[in-house]
Amino acid sequence: MTTKLLVANLSDIDVKGSRRIKVKELEIAMFRLTDGSVLAVENSCPHKGGLLSEGMVCGSTVHCPLHDWKIDLKSGNAQEPDDGCIKTFETEIDHKSGSIYIKI
Ligand code: FES
Numbered sequence: 001m002t003t004k005l006l007v008a009n010l011s012d013i014d015v016k017g018s019r020r021i022k023v024k025e026l027e028i029a030m031f032r033l034t035d036g037s038v039l040a041v042e043n044s045c046p047h048k049g050g051l052l053s054e055g056m057v058c059g060s061t062v063h064c065p066l067h068d069w070k071i072d073l074k075s076g077n078a079q080e081p082d083d084g085c086i087k088t089f090e091t092e093i094d095h096k097s098g099s100i101y102i103k104i
Helices: none
Strands: 004-009 018-022 027-033 038-042 056-058 059-065 069-073 087-093 099-103
Touching: 004 018, 004 027, 027 099
Parallel strands: none
Antiparallel strands: 004 099, 018 027, 027 038, 038 087, 056 059, 059 069, 087 099
Protein backbone atom coordinates (compact mmCIF):
# COMPACT_ATOMS: atom_id res chain seq x y z
CA MET A 1 0.00 0.00 0.00
CA THR A 2 1.23 3.48 -0.88
CA THR A 3 1.16 6.20 1.75
CA LYS A 4 1.15 9.89 0.86
CA LEU A 5 3.01 11.99 3.39
CA LEU A 6 3.32 15.75 3.75
CA VAL A 7 7.07 16.23 4.10
CA ALA A 8 7.96 19.86 3.37
CA ASN A 9 6.94 23.09 1.76
CA LEU A 10 8.38 24.57 -1.43
CA SER A 11 9.61 27.52 0.63
CA ASP A 12 11.85 25.07 2.56
CA ILE A 13 13.96 24.21 -0.50
CA ASP A 14 15.82 26.68 -2.68
CA VAL A 15 15.71 26.17 -6.45
CA LYS A 16 18.64 23.83 -7.25
CA GLY A 17 18.75 23.03 -3.54
CA SER A 18 18.01 19.93 -1.56
CA ARG A 19 16.62 18.76 1.73
CA ARG A 20 17.01 15.55 3.72
CA ILE A 21 14.07 13.93 5.37
CA LYS A 22 13.70 10.79 7.43
CA VAL A 23 10.69 8.55 7.16
CA LYS A 24 11.06 5.71 9.65
CA GLU A 25 14.41 4.08 8.78
CA LEU A 26 14.48 5.60 5.28
CA GLU A 27 16.60 8.66 4.55
CA ILE A 28 15.36 10.54 1.51
CA ALA A 29 16.92 13.42 -0.43
CA MET A 30 14.56 15.85 -2.12
CA PHE A 31 15.74 18.17 -4.85
CA ARG A 32 14.00 21.21 -6.27
CA LEU A 33 14.89 21.61 -9.91
CA THR A 34 14.94 24.74 -12.05
CA ASP A 35 11.84 23.53 -13.93
CA GLY A 36 9.86 23.75 -10.68
CA SER A 37 9.62 20.03 -10.05
CA VAL A 38 10.69 18.31 -6.86
CA LEU A 39 12.27 14.88 -7.12
CA ALA A 40 12.94 12.49 -4.27
CA VAL A 41 15.41 9.63 -4.07
CA GLU A 42 17.06 7.43 -1.51
CA ASN A 43 19.84 9.56 0.04
CA SER A 44 22.60 7.06 -0.58
CA CYS A 45 24.85 6.77 -3.60
CA PRO A 46 24.85 3.30 -5.20
CA HIS A 47 28.67 3.42 -5.23
CA LYS A 48 29.68 3.76 -1.56
CA GLY A 49 26.74 5.45 0.10
CA GLY A 50 27.69 9.12 -0.35
CA LEU A 51 24.99 11.55 0.76
CA LEU A 52 23.41 12.68 -2.49
CA SER A 53 21.63 15.53 -0.70
CA GLU A 54 25.06 17.18 -0.46
CA GLY A 55 25.74 16.80 -4.17
CA MET A 56 25.49 19.38 -6.90
CA VAL A 57 22.43 19.24 -9.15
CA CYS A 58 22.78 19.75 -12.87
CA GLY A 59 19.52 19.49 -14.81
CA SER A 60 17.89 16.41 -13.31
CA THR A 61 21.17 14.76 -12.37
CA VAL A 62 22.94 14.92 -9.05
CA HIS A 63 26.71 14.57 -8.77
CA CYS A 64 27.68 12.48 -5.77
CA PRO A 65 29.92 14.58 -3.49
CA LEU A 66 32.30 11.67 -2.83
CA HIS A 67 33.52 10.38 -6.19
CA ASP A 68 31.38 12.31 -8.66
CA TRP A 69 29.15 9.53 -9.93
CA LYS A 70 26.21 11.09 -11.72
CA ILE A 71 22.78 9.84 -10.68
CA ASP A 72 19.65 10.52 -12.70
CA LEU A 73 17.06 11.75 -10.21
CA LYS A 74 14.14 10.59 -12.37
CA SER A 75 15.20 6.98 -12.91
CA GLY A 76 17.61 6.55 -9.99
CA ASN A 77 20.20 5.11 -12.38
CA ALA A 78 23.88 5.91 -12.31
CA GLN A 79 25.15 7.37 -15.55
CA GLU A 80 27.44 5.12 -17.60
CA PRO A 81 30.18 4.00 -17.38
CA ASP A 82 29.15 3.61 -13.73
CA ASP A 83 26.51 1.09 -12.84
CA GLY A 84 23.98 1.10 -10.05
CA CYS A 85 20.53 2.26 -9.11
CA ILE A 86 18.79 3.87 -6.16
CA LYS A 87 15.16 4.00 -5.17
CA THR A 88 13.08 6.94 -6.39
CA PHE A 89 9.89 8.23 -4.78
CA GLU A 90 6.92 9.85 -6.43
CA THR A 91 6.28 13.43 -5.30
CA GLU A 92 3.28 15.71 -5.55
CA ILE A 93 3.15 19.47 -5.06
CA ASP A 94 0.11 21.46 -4.03
CA HIS A 95 0.91 24.71 -5.80
CA LYS A 96 -1.64 26.68 -3.78
CA SER A 97 -0.14 25.92 -0.40
CA GLY A 98 3.35 24.90 -1.58
CA SER A 99 3.00 21.60 0.27
CA ILE A 100 5.21 18.78 -0.96
CA TYR A 101 3.98 15.23 -0.56
CA ILE A 102 5.92 12.07 -1.06
CA LYS A 103 4.47 8.66 -1.83
CA ILE A 104 6.04 5.77 0.00
S1 FES B 1 30.01 7.16 -3.01
FE1 FES B 1 29.05 8.24 -4.60
S2 FES B 1 30.48 8.23 -6.19
FE2 FES B 1 31.43 7.09 -4.63
